[in-house]
Each structure stands twice: as C-alpha cells, then as structure tokens.
Amino acid sequence: MRHIGLRTKLIAGFIVLVLLPLLLGGLTASTYISRELNGQVTKITAERLHQVNMNIERELLSMSKITNFIRIDDNIPKALESPLTSERDMLHWVHLMDQKFMQISTMAVNEPLYISLLDFNGHMYSNWTQSRQSLDAVRSSNWFKQTLEQDGYPVWSLNQDNYMVAGGQGLITQSMVIKDQYLKKQLGVLVVSQPVDPYLNILQTQDPSLNSIGFIVDESGRILGEDIPRLQQLYPSIEPALISGSKSTDTMLNGRLTSVSHYGIALTDWRVVQAFYYDDVFSNSKRIVVWMINVFVISLLFFFLLVIVVSNVFTRHLNRLRVTIKLIESGQLDERYDVRTRDEIGLLGKSFNLMVSRLRSSMEREVVLERRKEQAKLEALQAQINPHFLQNTLNTLKWMSIMAKTEPITEMLMALGHLLDVSIHRGQEKITLAEELDNVRRFLVIQKYRFGDTIRIVEEVDPLTLDMLVPKLSLQPLVENVYSHGVFGESGGEVIIRTVRESDVVRLAVIDNGKLVSAERFDEVRQHLDGTGRGSFSRIGLKNVHQRIQLMYGLQYGLTISRDEEHNLTNVSITVPGEEKFDHDNQNSGY
Missing domain, CATH: 3.30.565.10 (Histidine kinase-like ATPase, C-terminal domain)
Structure with a gap:
C-alpha cells in the first residue's frame, strides 16, 4: 500500500474540509448577492417606470382638468354661438376670453400651456399670438378632423406638429367639440396643447451610465422620445413585447438581452415604455461580485500557504521519528529517537524509545530461549503455560506485529489479549x-x-x-x-x-x-x-x-x-x- 504522508493528509483535509466548503459557500453567497442586487435593480427600475407613468398621467390630468374647466363655463357656448357683427362685440368676447385664459394659466402645473377656442365662423380665441397660417394649420390637421368626428369626446394627440410655429417643438394636445346646452349642435372646438419638453424630462434616466430607452407610444405607433429616428428603428422589435399581455418581457435588441416594461396611461390609449440592457443595469453588481471573488481567492491562497507552513512545523518531528523507525525496522536496534519537544510527539518519542528497549531485551531473551529450546523441549512439553506469561507474550507479539504493520494479526492479538486478561483476573x-x-x-x-x-x-x-x-x-x-x-x-x-x-x-x-x-x-x-x-x-x-x-x-x-x-x-x-x-x-x- 502506498504511503501517504501526514503533511499530504493535512493539506488534503484542508482542501476537502475547508477550501471546498468555503469555495462552495463563496460561490453560493456571490450568486445570492448577485441575485439580490439584480432583484433590487429590477425593482428600482420598475418603481421608476411606475413613477414616470404617474408623472405623465399627472401632466395629462392637469390638461384634462383645464379642458373640463373651460367646457363647463356658460360663456364659452355663447362666445362660439354669437356672430361677431361689430368690432365692439369682438372686443367684448376677446376681453372675456383673455380673462378666462388668464384664470386658467394660474391652474397650469407646467408652462407654457396653449389654449385655443375655434368657432365655425372663422374666428379663434387663444392665449398665444395667432396668425391666419396657424388657424389654417389647425383646421387642416388630422387630429382636428378626428375631433369633429368624435362629436364631444376628447381626442389626445401625441407629439403632433407645432401649429403655431412651423418646424417648432412638438406638442401634446387634447381637443374636443363644444356643443350647445342640449348637446345637439356643434358650436366649436377647444384645443389645449403643451410642449413635449416636460414629458421628455420625465422620460430621461437619472443615471447617465445607464443606456436605457424610454418613450411614449400611441395606438397608431406615433412615438415621443429623445431620439425618435432610433426609437422608430427599434420599435418593430419592441412592439411584440407590448402586445404579449405581460407588463415586463425580455427580448433581444441589437443582439443584447433587453428588459422591456410598459404601463398603460389611464386617460389615453398611450403606453409608457422603458427598456434597458441587462449588461448595463447589472454591470455594477457584476463588478461587486468579481471583486468579492478576487478577495475570496486571495484569502484562500493565503490560508493554503499558511496550512503548508503549519503542516511542515507539525510534521518535521514526526518525519524524524519515522526515520528512526525505519532504521530500527532495518535491524539497527541501537538507534533512539532524539526527544527535543515536550508535546505529544515528545511523549510518543519517549514511549517509543522505551518500547524499543523492551523489544530489544525481549528479542535477546528470545534468542537465548531459542538456543535452549532443544534442551528444554521435554520440559516445555510437560510444563503448564502460565496465563500471566502468556498475556505478556501476547503483548510482546502485539508490539512486534505493530512494528511489522500487520494490522489483522495485531487486531487478533489485541482481542485475544483482552479476553485472556478478562479470564485470568478473577477477583x-x-x-x-x-x-x-x-x-x-x-x-x-x-x-x-x-x-x-x-x-x-x-x-x-x-x-x-x-x-x-x-x-x-x-x-x-x-x-x-x-x-x-x-x-x-x-x-x-x-x-x-x-x-x-x-x-x-x-x-x-x-x-x-x-x-x-x-x-x-x-x-x-x-x-x-x-x-x-x-x-x-x-x-x-x-x-x-x-x-x-x-x-x-x-x-x-x-x-x-x-x-x-x-x-x-x-x-x-x-x-x-x-x-x-x-x-x-x-x-x-x-x-
């Protein structure tokens, strides 16, 4: 059987009992921490999307309240229904509308807010400087035609063209038809518009390192976001996730795993969409896990070197004892272990030296007995074996068996010696x-x-x-x-x-x-x-x-x-x- 040193066993024991459990524990801990960090990031991202949705809804609700405030005013139908036959009538209604618009401006959450009231006689009241081109732009727009078709129901328009300044910033608009008190006759159209800047600010991420994608999309696929050409390019890949029925779905964008989350806006058929790349969001948590693994590996290497040093200290004296045993096994019974320590190894060395001395004496006696065996054969056959002498002999044979490393014989001798000891001590x-x-x-x-x-x-x-x-x-x-x-x-x-x-x-x-x-x-x-x-x-x-x-x-x-x-x-x-x-x-x- 191949000899395996105690030092090797100590190192192997450290690897099996300490290194591997620590390694498995470290991997489990890193996996758990990574999962927790990822969960926290995902939770924070979902909460932010929910907050974005609430902020956008608040903006839209503010516009909706202003629309309702104007619609329920009794002077509005009168202004739209009365023909402006004189300059005095025109100044009267313009002054009245300016007061109304000034009162509404105090209710607006964000400015500027553009309010327009159009009748079917070619007149328009507004809180902004209008021109004939702007009036024509409103009347010729698709959303204006859709408003007339809805016949009193509000119509929301996302990122529509600016009807005040050609090529100006896009607008978020709510428009609806104003009817008479009997709700039968259309008198005019109320238009409330707001620039898209507040919505873009809400959609922007607070973390510049996070390459996220945030936008609003209506039922027709019209998009409001920072980089509309890029969003229009990505939207065909994102659209299936919006109709899957799940509020959060994973998909592939540009060859990268992406999480797409969306919320429906209650007042409209629009959706707020937030998409982020996993490798961007979880990069910080990955760096933390890598740092932990590096620290863990360095610590294990340090402990491994420490075990090697400690094992060398403990096994040095045992190796000296082993060398002495090898010399005695070769027949050099005069050799003795040089005791230098007072620990268990030193005590073992003293006991070993005593055992070798007794073994040598016993072997010398055995030699003498062997020489006299022929002469004492008859007497030996007639003599009775003393149980105590037999027990001592078994002990001697036991130690000889131990020295010879014959474990089965040693085990039998120890068992037999025990049984003999029990039988002869009859007190x-x-x-x-x-x-x-x-x-x-x-x-x-x-x-x-x-x-x-x-x-x-x-x-x-x-x-x-x-x-x-x-x-x-x-x-x-x-x-x-x-x-x-x-x-x-x-x-x-x-x-x-x-x-x-x-x-x-x-x-x-x-x-x-x-x-x-x-x-x-x-x-x-x-x-x-x-x-x-x-x-x-x-x-x-x-x-x-x-x-x-x-x-x-x-x-x-x-x-x-x-x-x-x-x-x-x-x-x-x-x-x-x-x-x-x-x-x-x-x-x-x-x-």
Whole structure:
C-alpha cells in the first residue's frame, strides 16, 4: 500500500474540509448577492417606470382638468354661438376670453400651456399670438378632423406638429367639440396643447451610465422620445413585447438581452415604455461580485500557504521519528529517537524509545530461549503455560506485529489479549454490561478472521442496560456457542445481540438464524439445562453460565433456550436482576 504522508493528509483535509466548503459557500453567497442586487435593480427600475407613468398621467390630468374647466363655463357656448357683427362685440368676447385664459394659466402645473377656442365662423380665441397660417394649420390637421368626428369626446394627440410655429417643438394636445346646452349642435372646438419638453424630462434616466430607452407610444405607433429616428428603428422589435399581455418581457435588441416594461396611461390609449440592457443595469453588481471573488481567492491562497507552513512545523518531528523507525525496522536496534519537544510527539518519542528497549531485551531473551529450546523441549512439553506469561507474550507479539504493520494479526492479538486478561483476573465476578459487550466484540474480532464476514452481527442494545451488572463471561459463551454449533448456508447468517430492561430484571439474548437442530436434540439441551437430562452434554459453556447465574442470584434466574420454526430462529437468553454499578458500589462501601 502506498504511503501517504501526514503533511499530504493535512493539506488534503484542508482542501476537502475547508477550501471546498468555503469555495462552495463563496460561490453560493456571490450568486445570492448577485441575485439580490439584480432583484433590487429590477425593482428600482420598475418603481421608476411606475413613477414616470404617474408623472405623465399627472401632466395629462392637469390638461384634462383645464379642458373640463373651460367646457363647463356658460360663456364659452355663447362666445362660439354669437356672430361677431361689430368690432365692439369682438372686443367684448376677446376681453372675456383673455380673462378666462388668464384664470386658467394660474391652474397650469407646467408652462407654457396653449389654449385655443375655434368657432365655425372663422374666428379663434387663444392665449398665444395667432396668425391666419396657424388657424389654417389647425383646421387642416388630422387630429382636428378626428375631433369633429368624435362629436364631444376628447381626442389626445401625441407629439403632433407645432401649429403655431412651423418646424417648432412638438406638442401634446387634447381637443374636443363644444356643443350647445342640449348637446345637439356643434358650436366649436377647444384645443389645449403643451410642449413635449416636460414629458421628455420625465422620460430621461437619472443615471447617465445607464443606456436605457424610454418613450411614449400611441395606438397608431406615433412615438415621443429623445431620439425618435432610433426609437422608430427599434420599435418593430419592441412592439411584440407590448402586445404579449405581460407588463415586463425580455427580448433581444441589437443582439443584447433587453428588459422591456410598459404601463398603460389611464386617460389615453398611450403606453409608457422603458427598456434597458441587462449588461448595463447589472454591470455594477457584476463588478461587486468579481471583486468579492478576487478577495475570496486571495484569502484562500493565503490560508493554503499558511496550512503548508503549519503542516511542515507539525510534521518535521514526526518525519524524524519515522526515520528512526525505519532504521530500527532495518535491524539497527541501537538507534533512539532524539526527544527535543515536550508535546505529544515528545511523549510518543519517549514511549517509543522505551518500547524499543523492551523489544530489544525481549528479542535477546528470545534468542537465548531459542538456543535452549532443544534442551528444554521435554520440559516445555510437560510444563503448564502460565496465563500471566502468556498475556505478556501476547503483548510482546502485539508490539512486534505493530512494528511489522500487520494490522489483522495485531487486531487478533489485541482481542485475544483482552479476553485472556478478562479470564485470568478473577477477583471481580460482576462487570457492567458495557464491559461484557466489549468482551464479546473482542471475541467477534477473532471469529471474523476465522470465519470471514459470512455471519452478520446486529446489536440491539437498550442504553438503559449498559450500566447494569452482569456475571463476567456470561454473554460471550452464548455468542461462542453460535459459532461452534450454528449451521449456516453459503449466504451466511445473522446473529442478533439484544439487551432489554424489564421492570426489575435484565434480559440478554443471542438470536441466530442458523439451521435448527432436530426436536429431539433441542429437548435434550433443555433437559440438561434443567438438570433432568441424562447422558453427555456437549454445550458445557451454556450449562456453566446457567449454573453460575443460579448460584449467584437464585433458581428463578438463569439461561433459557427457545426456537421459532416459522422464522427459523434460535433464541438463547439470560435473565439476571437489574442491579446498577452505582448501587453495587454503595452496598460494598457500607452505605
């Protein structure tokens, strides 16, 4: 197996656990911030368009109020209906109209406001200097003819030609027919006009860097905006978005993604249109996101270099220790690690030096024993192995296995050493269920290397039972019995270790799905547990556990065995009193 250094693992761990989460978090944050900024820009743009629409409606409403104010005046029909037969009559009505127009001028929101009142006798009253050409220009215009056709309904004209000065600034006009009191006879036409400058100012964006497109369009496609030739060129691409039914639509203009929003003006059939290029609007937010990413990348590079420096500091002493271990592995047992620090690595080095010294002594003893082996063969066969010496030997073998990096052997030796330690220390008859489960797990480690992974172990342990006291080596023989006598197919089997606390007792059960024995053999096992059986009984471990429990707690406790033929299960369980370690210690100390 290829060696992977601790420094490499630290750097890889930093990349996986720190760098990648931070990178993903940064990307997520930048995406979220960008989305929020874009949303705010879109919201502000929509609010501005709404404000533009309201301002334009306010202007138009002011004109509409002035029109209504003139229309309801009783003197207006009289002026239009009375023929001007004398110069005196003309001066009278001109003076009266001038007063009316002066009064109206005080109501106007924006100036100038041009008011004209035409009769059908060739006369026109106005608040501006008129000429015969201007009167003819009004009467010959299309909007004037449309006003006569509407017969009293107001007609709005967008960016119409200036009828006062040829080639002058365009006008916004509202015109309507004035009728008699019976609303039957047409008496004249009222015309209220305003220059387009206030509307153009409303349409202008406040941000010069934003290349937005704002204009007003009527039902016939007539446009009012800053650059009318450019707007007329773009309008065919914008028009489908206006009839789509949505107030905001994305479209392509000049090869750039564009957002088109529009509002209908309540008093007219006009629409206020605002279009902006996404790359212009979101350029600021993109710059912020790019700046954040740059700062984030620089910070990550700094932290990465910091991790490399820190990992070098931590791994330098470990590399020295590794070099010493390599020398000892090559057989140079005189080598020792030069301890220079007082941290965990220094303590590890001291322990390592002590271990090497003991290992060398042990190896020297082994050499001596090997030389005497032939002479002591007979005595060795006759001698009994001291369990304590066996345990020490296992510990020595364990360290040798660790040095040789044979992990499976090390794991088995550690498990066997633990089980041996439990068996030879007999001063304590009761241990906690947690300790007994640990013994079982050590035993299962050995069985795993004997039988492989064909048998699956499932633990269903009630946490309330872990501190309960049980006889030492009571659960382990039950599991050993499964491995010794259980018969499983090629697909293996399953063993369930279950602990349950019921009232004042604790039940420990080992359930397996191995092949069931015959009914006669099963009855024989149960009779031997009850003490009524005859003949030999091979399951000494089970009977030993059963008898120890009854001697310790009484005949009402012990081991029971049952079988479930429907589900092919064998259940061996132990019942002991529910005694906690804390209560047991208090009793032994006299409380």
